[in-house]
Amino acid sequence: MPKYIGLLVIAVAPVLAQDSGISAERIREHTRFLSSDLLEGRGTGTRGGDIAAEYIATQLALAGAKPAGENGTYFQKVPLVGIETQPGATLSAAAGGNVLDFRWGDDFVGVSQTQLPDTRFEGDSVFVGHGITAPEFKWDDYKGLDVTGKVLIMFTNEPPSADPKFFDGRALTYYGRWVYKYEEALRRGARGCIIIHTTETASYPWEVVRNSWGREAPFVKLEPGAKALSLQGWITRAAGEKFLALAGRNLDDLLRASERADFRPIELGIQVRGHLPAKVRDLETRNVAAMIPGSDPKLKDEYIIYSAHWDHLGIGTPVAGDAIYNGAIDNATGCGILLELARMWGSLAQKPRRSVLFLSVTAEEGGLRGSEYYAAHPLVPLAKTAVDLNYDALYPWGRAANVVITGAERTNIYPLAQQIAKRLNLDIAVDAQPEAGHYFRSDHFPLAHAGIPAFSIGHATEFVGKAAGFGEQAYQEYNSKHYHQPSDEFQSDWDFTALAQAAEYGFLLGKDIANRDKLPDWRPGDAFHR
Ligand SMILES: [Zn+2]
Numbered sequence: 303m304p305k306y307i308g309l310l311v312i313a314v315a316p317v318l319a320q321d322s323g324i325s326a327e328r329i330r331e332h333t334r335f336l337s338s339d340l341l342e343g344r345g346t347g348t349r350g351g352d353i354a355a356e357y358i359a360t361q362l363a364l365a366g367a368k369p370a371g372e373n374g375t376y377f378q379k380v381p382l383v384g385i386e387t388q389p390g391a392t393l394s395a396a397a398g399g400n401v402l403d404f405r406w407g408d409d410f411v412g413v414s415q416t417q418l419p420d421t422r423f424e425g426d427s428v429f430v431g432h433g434i435t436a437p438e439f440k441w442d443d444y445k446g447l448d449v450t451g452k453v454l455i456m457f458t459n460e461p462p463s464a465d466p467k468f469f470d471g472r473a474l475t476y477y478g479r480w481v482y483k484y485e486e487a488l489r490r491g492a493r494g495c496i497i498i499h500t501t502e503t504a505s506y507p508w509e510v511v512r513n514s515w516g517r518e519a520p521f522v523k524l525e526p527g528a529k530a531l532s533l534q535g536w537i538t539r540a541a542g543e544k545f546l547a548l549a550g551r552n553l554d555d556l557l558r559a560s561e562r563a564d565f566r567p568i569e570l571g572i573q574v575r576g577h578l579p580a581k582v583r584d585l586e587t588r589n590v591a592a593m594i595p596g597s598d599p600k601l602k603d604e605y606i607i608y609s610a611h612w613d614h615l616g617i618g619t620p621v622a623g624d625a626i627y628n629g630a631i632d633n634a635t636g637c638g639i640l641l642e643l644a645r646m647w648g649s650l651a652q653k654p655r656r657s658v659l660f661l662s663v664t665a666e667e668g669g670l671r672g673s674e675y676y677a678a679h680p681l682v683p684l685a686k687t688a689v690d691l692n693y694d695a696l697y698p699w700g701r702a703a704n705v706v707i708t709g710a711e712r713t714n715i716y717p718l719a720q721q722i723a724k725r726l727n728l729d730i731a732v733d734a735q736p737e738a739g740h741y742f743r744s745d746h747f748p749l750a751h752a753g754i755p756a757f758s759i760g761h762a763t764e765f766v767g768k769a770a771g772f773g774e775q776a777y778q779e780y781n782s783k784h785y786h787q788p789s790d791e792f793q794s795d796w797d798f799t800a801l802a803q804a805a806e807y808g809f810l811l812g813k814d815i816a817n818r819d820k821l822p823d824w825r826p827g828d829a830f831h832r
Contacts, residue, residue: 323646324642324806324809325642326798326802327798328641328642329635329638329641329642329798329805330638330798330801331638332637332642333630333634333635333792333798334634334792335357336354336357336637336638337630337791337792339628341354341628342616342617342626343614343617343618344613344616344629344634345613345614345617346382346520346587346613346616346665346667346671347382347587348617350616351587351613351616351664352588355377355588355664358641358662359590359592361644362376363376365641365644365647366644366649367592367593367647367648367660368592368594368595370592370593370681370682371589371590371592371681376590376592377588377591378588378590378675378676379586379588380587380665380671380672381584381585381586382522382523382665382668382671382675383520383521383523383524383582383584383585384520384581384583384584384585385414385417385521385580385581385582386519386581387412387414387515388579388580388581389406391406391412391576391577392404392575392577393406393409393412393535393537393574393575394574395427395575396548396572397548397573400548402544402548404537404541407512407516409538409541410535410536410537410538411511411515411536412515412533412534412535412536413515413533413534414530414531414532414533415484415488415521415530415534416524416530417524417582418580419579419580419581420577421533421576421577421578422577422578423494423532423575423576424574424576425453425494425573426451426452426453426570426571426573427452427453427570427572427574428452428567428569428570429454429456429546429556429567429570430444430447430454430567431457431556431560431565431567432456432457432458432460432461432483432560433454433456433482433483433486433487433495434460434461434477434482434486435486436469438829439468441461441469443456443565443567444490444567447567449487449490449492449567451491451492452492452493453492453493453495453533453574454487454492454494454495454496455496455498455542455546455570456495456496456497456498456560457497457500457503457557458478458480458483458497458499458504459478459504460475460477461562461563470736471736472736473733473739474736474737474739475829476742476751480536484531487531487534488530492531493531493532494531494532494533495535496533496535496536497535497536497537498536498537498542498553499511499536499538499539499542500539500542500557501539505738508538508539515535515536518581520665520669521669521671522674522675522678546570548570548572549571549572551568585665587672588664589661589662589672590660590661591659591660591661592644593605593657593658593660594644594647594648594658595653595657596655596658596816597652597653597655601656602655602657603686604656604657605656605657605658605682605686605687605688606654606656606658606659606691606812606816607659607660607687607690607691607756608640608643608661608690608691608808608812609660609661609662609663609692609693609745609746610636610639610692610693610694611636611662611663611665611667611672611694611745612633612637612662612663613629613664613665613666613667614627614628614632614633614790615629615786618788621787622788624788624789625788626788627786627788627790628791630790630791630792631696631697631698631780631784632694632695632785632786633666635695635696635698635801636692636693636696637662638801639693639696639801639804639805640662642802642805643660643808643809643812646805646809647809654812654816654817655816656688656815656816656817657816659681659682659687661681661690663745666745670743670747670748672745673746673749674748676748676749677748677751677752678752680752684752684832685753686821687749688815688816688822689715689754689755689756689812689822690749690750690754690756690757691746691756691757691758691759693758694744694758694760695760696761696762696804697762697776697777697780697800698796698798698800698801699762699772699773699796699797699800700765700766700767700797700799700800701767701797701799701800701803702728702764702766702799702803702804703728703762703764703766704728704730704731704764705729705730705759705760705762705804706731706733706758706760706761706762706763707757707758708733708740708741708757708758708760709757709758710757712755712824712825713755713757713822713825713828714822714823714824714825715755715811715822718811718815722807722811725810726803726806729764731763731764734763744758751830753830753831753832755822755823755830759804759808759811761804762800762803765800
């Protein structure tokens with residue numbers, strides 16, 4: 303192993319040093335420390351997580367970055383509430399003297415947005431198809447119906463399409479995500495929102511829903527007086543069939559009906575009642591923020607953001623005797639890159655015109671909560687934020703042949719992104735599973751949702767000198783054996799060249815954006831256009 307590393311350093315160091323001075327070894331050492339057992343998996347609201355945040359703040363200070371958090375500190379407090387619905391939760395449906403009781407976990411899961419230890423609710427149910435209002439696709443499942451106080455029943459996903467102009471063809475749009483369904487229901491004043499699970503519409507089996515909804519989840523603390531759904535939940539297909547049968551309806555018929563633009567919401571005449579006891583606790587956690595000012599007197603009020611989440615899953619269920627979920631790849635690697643970028647930026651004799659903000663967010667694993675909080679409470683104005691370049695889980699498997707920047711093509715900086723890839727001899731990888739909606743699953747997304755052109759600089763899918771298919775095979779192996787497992791641990795034979803390449807790519811891209819005359823934007827007509 304040492305011989306292998308030595309060879310690589312000799313082969314690789316001169317190339318990188320010439321271009322930028324970015325060091326794969328520094329990224330390696332940050333990754334090694336942040337994923338060590340001492341940090342106990344960097345759980346949100348734990349001592350190990352706090353140490354990680356302190357380490358990142360300290361390294362940013364050493365790189366010459368100034369505090370950009372609250373009250374002259376490197377931190378932004380993120381007040382979260384952990385909610386764990388208790389197994390005694392009940393849900394029932396009644397129509398024409400018939401009552402159906404659903405069982406927690408086997409038939410339904412869910413959580414109350416009220417953030418109260420005890421929530422009871424009831425309301426008339428309305429079936430609203432996919433629950434989508436998308437004027438740009440001339441689609442409206444609500445058709446103006448007032449659903450205030452109702453319990454909405456729907457499917458996840460979106461109308462199937464092969465036409466890139468209609469719901470982006472095969473790719474999943476934000477409208478297809480379950481997160482959107484609950485947001486839209488809340489905007490419309492609904493009491494509750496229940497998604498009927500089918501494996502086809504969700505693209506994963508019930509077990510996945512059950513596992514991820516059956517434990518504590520962090521939420522951003524509700525503002526006093528804010529609206530909240532009494533239930534955001536899911537029921538199984540089988541439970542959904544029985545539910546709809548109470549109204550004399552058939553699930554497959556409704557699924558087909560909901561794929562047509564002339565679909566109209568259906569008042570089912572079924573009364574839904576629920577009781578959700580929950581364990582509720584305050585979670586204290588922090589985003590880390592540091593900045594390096596730009597050199598242009600006017601443009602320095604505008605910012606490039608680099609982001610990477612520092613949290614992972616902490617200590618959990620032991621697997622093969624190991625209970626520490628180290629999160630080496632997910633996402634000590636991204637933090638290592640963030641810190642190396644700060645060091646590079648700090649060492650520039652002539653600073654770029656715009657300023658740069660280094661943002662290491664918390665609670666990504668609990669549903670992008672740290673970045674969601676940042677988007678709602680930005681430390682620099684959203685309208686003056688040029689771009690967010692995010693790093694989340696990069697693979698230390700050698701020299702990358704390509705880079706994944708899904709979402710960049712939606713912005714007017716894509717030509718620049720292409721030029722820089724070419725300059726660094728990297729292909730831009732095509733997203734192999736657009737229907738999986740990866741774009742919505744990392745911390746750039748809440749910033750994009752708030753209007754900032756944003757995307758992740760992701761892990762390579764092809765590596766130089768490796769057999770064709772090596773990248774895919776290594777990815778599958780990581781995903782099935784180590785992803786979100788205690789075995790996502792630092793390995794001394796990892797080769798961090800690809801991470802140095804990803805850092806260099808983001809460095810050149812960020813520097814160029816910081817120096818250009820105009821702020822970047824989304825392509826005209828993009829859903830996130832500001
Ligand atoms: Zn993760």
